[in-house]
């Protein structure tokens with residue numbers, strides 16, 4: 186199978202938008218596009234729907250060993266097909282990245298991470314990524330076949346207007362013992378806060394620089410004064426300060442409010458990709474070298490604990 | 504049980520980062536430090552020991568320049584018992600695949616039941632090394648772990664994906680990468696900094712480690728930088744220095760000028 190193979194991640198019956206974006210990008214490369222779907226109890230008709238995003242064929246690896254969606258058994262299932270491909274594309278995602286990395290190691294293949302553009306050139310591929318805090322664009326080629334390309338989050342928008350069904354082919358699955366060692370034993374559903382941060386016109390987001398969960402009322406009061414909601418980084422969600430439903434970024438929500446106030450947030454790439462399209466970005470951070478200042482419209486270098494209450498006060502007396 | 508912690512040497516947060524225009528490699532001539540994300544990995548190893556688990560050795564493993572011995576001293580001061588530095592001119596310019604191969608070769612000889620990595624390298628912004636190493640070592644992997652429990656020869660980990668939190672169990676030997684929220688690293692004491700000088704660092708060449716020369720270095724790279732260029736130009740924002748909250752008025756004026764309040 187020469188051509189491009191696209192791994193399509195799914196969860197709870199839905200294809201991941203980042204995977205669909207990768208499929209759309211693959212279709213633009215002009216070659217043969219095959220999608221790869223792994224799981225247990227995969228419906229053929231559902232898989233065939235990937236034709237709308239540009240796949241002419243869908244390989245379905247359907248096996249109880251793939252239940253739970255952990256990455257290592259999927260590397261086993263994908264490996265023989267990846268060996269036949271010219272390139273294997275992955276949309277951003279935690280599980281997708283694990284699979285891309287495992288596959289690169291297995292095949293000794295070149296992998297390009299954080300990819301924002303890919304094109305075919307001659308009989309190979311060129312991948313582009315922003316690097317070093319997005320201060321430089323790096324173009325890379327591959328000496329391996331396949332080339333493995335892992336996209337940056339939200340790099341490519343899905344286009345499902347293809348309107349034709351793909352042919353579906355079921356493929357055999359063999360999982361190695363060690364690959365099946367890790368087991369999904371539970372899932373924690375995000376606690377519902379009743380607020381959809383994706384809908385808010387104004388967000389006041391906080392990170393570890395807020396100091397601790399006891400200081401959350403400071404950002405709540407500012408958000409209230411601005412008529413907005415409170416959002417957060419992964420660092421504070423992982424640390425249990427607040428609910429996952431408030432998280433902005435690669436594994437949280439992508440937002441674009443009119444105003445985004447970032448309080449004590451460093452501005453890591455995985456946070457940036459979820460909020461960089463906001464209208465006006467104001468960042469408050471005590472470290473003048475924080476990456477967030479590279480993409481803030483207003484950067485305030487100082488102590489958030491001193492600034493935020495004063496700001497709330499000034500707004501309320503207007 | 505022994506724990507290996509992969510710790511990369513990266514340019515310090517305060518030094519300007521740039522690619523060398525001729526080699527397209529990261530200019531590493533300035534100050535360097537331990538990748539801050541990896542200090543969380545070391546802290547987790549120390550906490551596992553402090554929680555009463557029977558830990559033989561905590562080993563800091565690094566592939567880098569010879570100068571990486573200096574940042575590795577900090578790992579020893581923080582609580583690693585020993586450091587292993589893989590350093591060889593032939594490794595310069597290795598890509599992700601080559602680095603994963605070389606680190607795996609070193610790790611395979613360390614008899615470590617648990618290998619811990621950081622969530623990402625601050626100078627690369629990838630998050631792939633843990634899963635690549637696990638494939639080489641043929642071990643289970645859990646990445647981006649925000650909460651880790653060790654119970655005998657089994658681990659239980661909680662990690663975030665785009666769908667909320669997964670709870671995953673795996674038998675050891677295993678590989679994990681940890682989120683920067685898993686713990687708050689301690690600072691080394693003066694006494695520990697002095698004591699670190701007596702702890703050993705094994706310096707290995709590529710040949711010592713059994714690295715396959717065809718897979719590493721610029722010549723072995725399978726993902727090769729062809730060119731670098733500046734990013735699309737954008738307006739730079741306005742910057743103000745605050746002191747004790749005295750910028751509040753200026754922030755309000757800015758918001759009002761922009762029509763968002």
Ligand SMILES: Cc1cc2nc3c(=O)[nH]c(=O)nc-3n(C[C@H](O)[C@H](O)[C@H](O)COP(=O)(O)OP(=O)(O)OC[C@H]3O[C@@H](n4cnc5c(N)ncnc54)[C@H](O)[C@@H]3O)c2cc1C
Nearest residue numbers: 392393394418419420434435436437449451455471472489
């Ligand atoms: C696969 C993957 C997915 C990820 N997904 C996400 C995601 O969806 N969302 C996300 O946010 N992150 C995500 N991350 C994590 C991301 O890389 C960063 O670790 C995280 O965003 C850092 O959060 P933070 O800014 O709160 O903490 P830090 O990086 O620790 O930054 C805290 C900042 O606060 C500043 N500060 C400290 N004290 C003060 C003070 N008194 N006043 C003002 N400023 C102060 C500091 O200077 C620092 O810049 C992901 C990472 C990976 C690898």
Ligand SMILES: Nc1ncnc2c1ncn2[C@@H]1O[C@H](COP(=O)(O)O)[C@@H](O)[C@H]1O
Nearest residue numbers: 509510566620621623624629630631632
């Ligand atoms: N040269 C290296 N030496 C030691 N550890 C490394 C090296 N490169 C990457 N790592 C480890 O891999 C993790 C993720 O790196 P990466 O996937 O390259 O962003 C880091 O947090 C380190 O723990």
